[in-house]
Amino acid sequence: MGRTRARRTAVALAAATALVALPGCGSGSDVADGKITLTVATFSDFGYKPLIEEYKRTHPDIVVKERISQFDQHHNQLSTQISSGSGAADVVAIEEGYLPKFRAVKDKFTNLADYGALSRSDEYLGWKWKQGTLGTSDFVMGYGTDVGSLAICYRKDLFAKAGLPTERTEVAKLWPTWDDYFATGKRFQDKVKDKAWFDSSGNIFTAMMNQTEFGFFDAQDTYIGDTNPKVREFFEATARATADKQSANLQPFSQQWNAGIKLGRMATMTCPAWMTGQIKTAAGEANAGKWDIAAVPGGGGNWGGSFLTVPKQSKHVKEAAELADFLTSAESQKKIFTGPVGALPSLVTVLDDPEVKGTKQAYFNDAPTGELFAVSAKSLKPNYRGTKDQQARIPFGNALQLVEQGKADPGKAWDKAIEEADKNLR
Known part of the structure; x- marks a missing residue:
């Protein structure tokens, strides 16, 4: 839970x-x-x-x-x-x-x-x-x-530092689409040089893929990760933002990731309903009131x-x-x-x-989580998962890590993901 x-x-x-x-x-x-x-x-x-x-x-x-x-x-x-x-x-x-x-x-x-x-x-x-x-x-x-309906958790103090809106309704207007979200990240980085826009490319890509009706498999359980244009679109958008240093390059749910939340190393995080507890625990009471919650780009989602x-x-x-x-x-x-x-x-x-x-939730500036997450849950379209969905997803997450580590550019990372997924699914 x-x-x-x-x-x-x-x-x-x-x-x-x-x-x-x-x-x-x-x-x-x-x-x-x-x-x-x-x-x-x-x-x-x-x-x-x-x-x-x-x-x-x-x-x-x-x-x-x-x-x-x-x-x-x-x-x-x-x-x-x-x-x-x-x-x-x-x-x-x-x-x-x-x-x-x-x-x-x-x-x-x-x-x-x-x-x-x-x-x-x-x-x-x-x-x-x-x-x-x-x-x-x-x-x-x-x-x-x-x-686990989706939203975006964000640091109000860092948004203010970058000259961005801080009120949750206005923040949501910054990113009706994921392209807008990444563009806002560039605006943020132009003003705040020592902070990342998001915590992990893998978490961003997961949130994006979880908004698709069909991702890595079609309704007949046939693998389409190499031909589905949404997979490539979301992967390349995430990889480009990562190559532009928008990611804090933190392994999700690791000790370093928890420390990054506490130290405010990133301005935003993809935020399923259950993530609020994780952020509160990692950030601690010293950071109460610094975080808030806004609607996720692209409409509803679930994780x-x-x-x-x-x-x-x-x-x-x-x-x-x-x-x-x-x-x-x-x-x-x-x-x-x-x-x-x-x-x-x-x-x-x-x-x-x-x-x-x-x-x-008082910790998140009294964010109306009951209403906000309910809206996200209700607007979600069904997300089909194939029987080998995890075997298909893992290579794409690994390839994004290569971009984070500076070991591959977005194009080579995509080729690597396709190659490894094909091996996993043979």
């Missing part, structure tokens, strides 16, 4: 998508003293503890346990458990970047439509529901949990978000499906958003809730 999504996403971008053989865990369900035990497996804290206690009070015949693992360990173990047919928890979270990988073995997961899931289709953001149903009309692989699934190997599929339904209900998603985790809901009804829409 929100507070730890940064670390999890970083690992997701670097993780291979092949099924990895790691030791499986024990069975996720049992019956003792007449009570059914269900296990919920997540990667980091999803904010479920109070919800689970509430559920147990209304379901005295069910015991619910949590199994919390690190991001890579969680998904790799799930791969092994699905392959071996045992060891998976009853309810298992899958991050949106990994969902296409498990789509290839969807027959190993319960079709939640058999347990009433289709009645919830109108509750969800359209694109989120489509992700969880794998684009089908009668198969529901997972209930959506949160979304992150998860789904709750029920592997068929569960001994209590019906009860597990009911628990997954409860944990993702409107009431539950609202409680998670207004609680310590603060994950942005994926349900339209919750995003439109006055309490949620009225949420502001």
Whole structure:
């Protein structure tokens, strides 16, 4: 969810998508003293503890346990458990970047439509529901949990130093498109010589690609990264800005990146909903009030978000499906958003809730995050991910790093990305 999504996403971008053989865990369900035990497996804290206690009070015949693992360990173990047919928890979270990988073995997961899931289709953001149903009309692989809708976080003090507007509405007017965003970066650098415009070329490219309906794969799951004009357009625009020294050249989610946030080495950052917690933690209270949030170039976008699934190997599929339904209900998603985790809901009804829409973050100059991120989430078009999406993306991120390091110009970096992606996908 929100507070730890940064670390999890970083690992997701670097993780291979092949099924990895790691030791499986024990069975996720049992019956003792007449009570059914269900296990919920997540990667980091999803904010479920109070919800689970509430559920147990209304379901005295069910015991619910949590199994919390690190991001890579969680998904790799799930791969092994699905392959071996045992060891998976009853309810298992899958991050949106990994969902296409498990789509290839969807027959190993319960079709939640058999347990009433289709009645919830109108509750969800359209694109989120489509992700969880794998684009089908009668198969529901997972209930959506949160979304990572995009914005831009920016340093008001650095904008003022560069003579740029500082009020969030006026800031958003600077960059209706990504070309405008990079052009504003040049204006910034003409005035402020010792700061970068953005933190990492990889984060910029990811945000841009996540706004496309089709990126590296088409609807038939055919690789199009080498022919899709959007891929080349976004890569070259990012690479040119990077070659012009707009990037702070910081490896996302590293110690150096955290230090860069604290020291104000960059004026802007691509900012999914969960990134606000990362910035607040890294920058510290000494920087409170220096950051603000504005709309992202190019309209809405998303980076992150998860789904709750029920592997068929569960001994209590019906009860597990009911628990997954409860944990993702409107009431539950609202409680998670207004609680310590603060994950942005994926349900339209919750995003439109006055309490949620009225949420502001004091650290970011009382930025109306409930409204701002909801607008971004609602305006997003579905972003198709191929089953080998991560294998395709990694070479492009690596090639952008070569530009950051001065080891390749944009043209050579593009050629390198295409070459390595072709090798990865053979």
